[in-house]
Amino acid sequence: MDATGPLSSDGLVQLLDHQGNAVGDDVYSPYAAHLTPDDLRAFWRDMTVLRSWDLEATSLQRQGELGLWVQSLGQEAAQIGSGHALREPDFVFPSYREHGVAMTRDVDLVEILRIFRGLQHGAWNPQDHGFHLYSLVIGTHALHATGYAMAMDRDGLVASGHPERDGATVCYFGDGATSQGDVSEAMVFASVHQAPVVFFVQNNQFAISEPATRQSRVPIADRGKGFGIPSVRVDGNDVIACHAVTQWALQHARSGNGPVLIEAFTYRMGAHTTSDDPTRYRSKAQETYWAERDPIARLDAHLTQRGELSDEFRALVTAEAKALGQRTRESVRGWERPATTTMFDHVYALPHATVDADRAWFERYERSFADVEAAG
Incomplete structure (x- = not known):
């Protein structure tokens, strides 16, 4: 990492190091204190199944079954960790790579592929899942998330003291979107109106092929400070830290304290999309460095050290992933072209x-x- 700037470790919240060891005396304190071994196994299960399905979707695109595919490969911890911090009253505004968050909101992963097969603009009812349709236009949904959050506040769905009623919105986007005017405008409105919105930036270090170092001279999270928005940087490959930081941010927003900006510093292990060739703009050494910081391997090592990941559980998750892959192949190949x-x-x-x-x-x-x- 750089000593300073957008690729630095400056202020990075980390609870597990890249080898799965606890950082500090208590890895689960304070906003992850509620996590049990079952919760952590659920994180591991979700990330593992998600990656298997993601690779299946990539294969289907290579076979001509999908027009395009956008992988979440390498960003599983940021999505699963934050997604599990959400509760029913919350509403998510995703961009187009948030398959893991969709999974935590009970969206059928297979149905997402209808979009990338060119059959539908959206393949689920947002109100059924508290999860809006994918936004393929960079940054526009930040305004939608802010407006929705302002409406929640005006409708008395914030800071009422009732956990089953109070909610917030979460808007996911990448580092490149922070350079868009719509995101800037959304942060102006969110700050001035103290909107209960969490801006969750998955900084995977590349806006397609443009590195973060050519997008900003400071950490991405610092952009929130200019709008008066509390900001925090978190190791985006540490699923426990991502969960803890999002848990804090959502409590802050739901309590009527206004917006928060989270920068999850991660790495896009795959291509931007299946039409992209990342070997043209990044080195093998860089890919190797980040492969050693794989988010799934990190949690796997942590659970294994604690004796919390049995062979039986691994086998069950492997079988689940295999069954989902088969259902995905059969469904996609069976879909007919609509009128x-x-x-x-x-x-x-x-x-x-x-x-x-x-x-x-x-x-x-x-x-x-x-x-x-x-x-x-």
């Missing part, structure tokens, strides 16, 4: 004259091909 006109569905919540006219024109256009074929 082209479904692209006009759900553009607006209510009927819209312009959309109706566009649909009618397109239907006439498609029929014209059939008329030509019939005439020939």
